[in-house]
Amino acid sequence: MQKVDVVVVGGGVAGLTAAIYAAKAGKQTMLIEKQDRLGGRAISNKKKGAYFNLGAHALYTGDAYATFRELGLTLQGKQPTNDAYGIWKGKLNTLPSDMKSLFTTPLLSWKGKMEFASCLTKLIKMDTRRFDQISVREWVEGNLRDPMVRNVFYSLLRAASYVVGPDLPAAGPVLxxxxxxxxxxLYLDRGWGELIEELRKKASDLGVRLVTNTKVSSIDTRGGIVRQVICEDGTKIDTQHVVLATSPLIANQLVPFAEETSLHTWKEQAIEITAACLDVALKRLPNPKQQFAYGIDQTVLLTNQSRAAYLSDDGAQVISLIKYQGKETDSDKDLHELEGVLDLMQPGWREELIVKQYLPKITVCHDFMHMKRLENPGPAVPEIQGLYVAGEWASHGEVLVDAATASAKRVIQHMLALEGKEWNAFNEHRGII
Ligand SMILES: Cc1cc2nc3c(=O)[nH]c(=O)nc-3n(C[C@H](O)[C@H](O)[C@H](O)COP(=O)(O)OP(=O)(O)OC[C@H]3O[C@@H](n4cnc5c(N)ncnc54)[C@H](O)[C@@H]3O)c2cc1C
Incomplete structure (x- = not known):
């Protein structure tokens, strides 16, 4: 029988962050991951000399960036240029990204250009929390008049949230x-796998016991108190604190009588967001001018991440394409559409192809702040003493990986608060930068 203060179930960004902060708080910590390596959806795979994430991954200057900096991670990589195209009626048009492109874009009328510029200027200084209770559509329709400006904003907000329809997401977090x-x-050199490696090292240096290839099968919560973690191989670990850094569905499966707890509400209210992702490594770019495009009347995005990050050992260009998916998905149709976008942006790409990766339907997030949400999940599961949740779905207003790190930190802060201890390093999620 083993005994530790904290067991973290799941070794993605949320689990690693929770384990690091638990160890920093002086807790004996064990992290258990079912796969044979850490990272979850933030792993990278090297194929024929090119580094592929599981779909395009950009690090925003939000909670995760601040957390990783606070932890001393190097985060090597660069900011890409903003020159962008908008795909409208099957054609490429310059998108406004600076004064010059704002004046030259054929997508907007003169009046539309003025409205677009004024809205962006307001957005930069806006307290977005004011819009947590309204949907993206309500915000767009209440703030923008020009139909084409609305279309461009829908496209930008879709790329920020990965959510196709504007009626579901709460506007504040997406803004x-x-x-x-x-x-x-930031696009990271060698992909997000490097970030995971840095987190792994940090956790290991702080004394976290990292266990891979081991699936947790249940949590013993007799009497409404966390007592033990039980693994599929029969291992049992005595503990008083468990952080479930898995999906809401798995969190429910691991806890007996979960239907009598908030875990059930959080699973039932969850709306999963998926995407089809095509990544290609090309020997060279057929058209070096066209490296970044938003779909305006198509729910797609293309970015050449190699324009900012080191993503191949031999100079190959790694381009990522995303098809934002709604409820109905069609793997072949999505691939065809993404290849069509590549044809438009990089005609002749097939002759330059070294290797490709196609993920027809990958979960981008298990849940987010949407208009049908009853409550924000976590940090504690109130019905069971010592049980916590973390993960990008346990968002209190943060988006994607920012929600993974912020929810993980909330857990440890809560744990310490119950012991009457303060955590000075805690940064409130949306007020830090
Ligand atoms: C295509 C795509 C594009 C994205 N783009 C961006 C982006 O541009 N910017 C951004 O900020 N974010 C982006 N994200 C989101 C980001 O990758 C995720 O938010 C983040 O990786 C989630 O981390 P997590 O720890 O919450 O979950 P996960 O990474 O899913 O980790 C959960 C872990 O739990 C493990 N596990 C499950 N059950 C058990 C069990 N019983 N026992 C032990 N272990 C278990 C799993 O194996 C997994 O490793 C993107 C995601 C995708 C898929």
Whole structure:
């Protein structure tokens, strides 16, 4: 029988962050991951000399960036240029990203250009929390008049949230993500796998016991108190604190009588967001001018991440394409559409192809702040003493990986608060930068 203060279930960004902060708080910590490596959805795979994330990944200047900096991670990589195209009626048009492109874009009328510029200027200084209770559509329709400006904003907000329809997402978090995007995003050298490696090392240096290849099968919560973690291989670990850094569905499966707890509400209210992702490594770019495009009347995005990050050992260009998916998905149709976008942006790409990766339907987030949400999940599961949740779905207004790190920190802060201890390093999620 083993005994530790804290067991973290799941070794993605949320689990690693929770384990690091638990160890920093002086807790004996064990992290258990079912896969044979850490990282969850933030891993990278090297194929024929090119580094592929699981779909395009950009680090925004939000909670995760601040957390990783606070932890001393190097985060090597660069900000990409903003020159962007908008795909409208099957054609490429310059998108406004600076004064010059604002004046030259054929997408907007003169009046539309003025409205677009004025809205962006307001957005930069806006307290986005004011819009947490209304949907993206309500915000757009209440603040923008020109139909084409609305279309362009829908496209930018879709890219910030990965959510196709504007009726579901709460506007505040998505506007905050767009605000962060306007400050510039970071593409990481060698992909997000490097970030995971840095987190792994940090956790290991702090004494976290990292266990991979081991699946947790249940948590013993007899009497409404966390007592033990039980793994599929029969291992049992005595503990008083468990952080479930898995999906809401798995969190429910691991806890007996979860239907009598808030875990059930959080699972039932969750709306999963998926995407189809095509990544290609090309020997060279057929058209070096066209490296970044938003779909305006198509729910797609293309970015050449190699324009900012080191993503291949031999100079190959790694381009990522995303098809934002709604409820109905069609793997072949999505691939065809993404290849069509590549044809438009990089005609002749097939002759330059070294290797490709196609993920027809990957979960981008298990849940987010949407208009049908009853409550924000976590940090504690109130019905069971010592049980916590973390993960990008346990968002209290942060988006994607920012929610993963922020929710993880909330857990440890809560744990310490119950012991009457303060955590000075805690940064409130949306007021830090
Ligand atoms: C295509 C795509 C694009 C994205 N783009 C961006 C982006 O541009 N910017 C951004 O900020 N974010 C982006 N994200 C989101 C980001 O990748 C996730 O928010 C983040 O990686 C989630 O981390 P997590 O720890 O919450 O979950 P996960 O990474 O899913 O980790 C959960 C872990 O729990 C483990 N586990 C599950 N069950 C058990 C069990 N029983 N026992 C032990 N272990 C278990 C799993 O194996 C997994 O490793 C993107 C995601 C995708 C898929």
């Amino acid at each position: 905050k993500q767009l605000q962060n995007a306007l400050k510039g995003v």
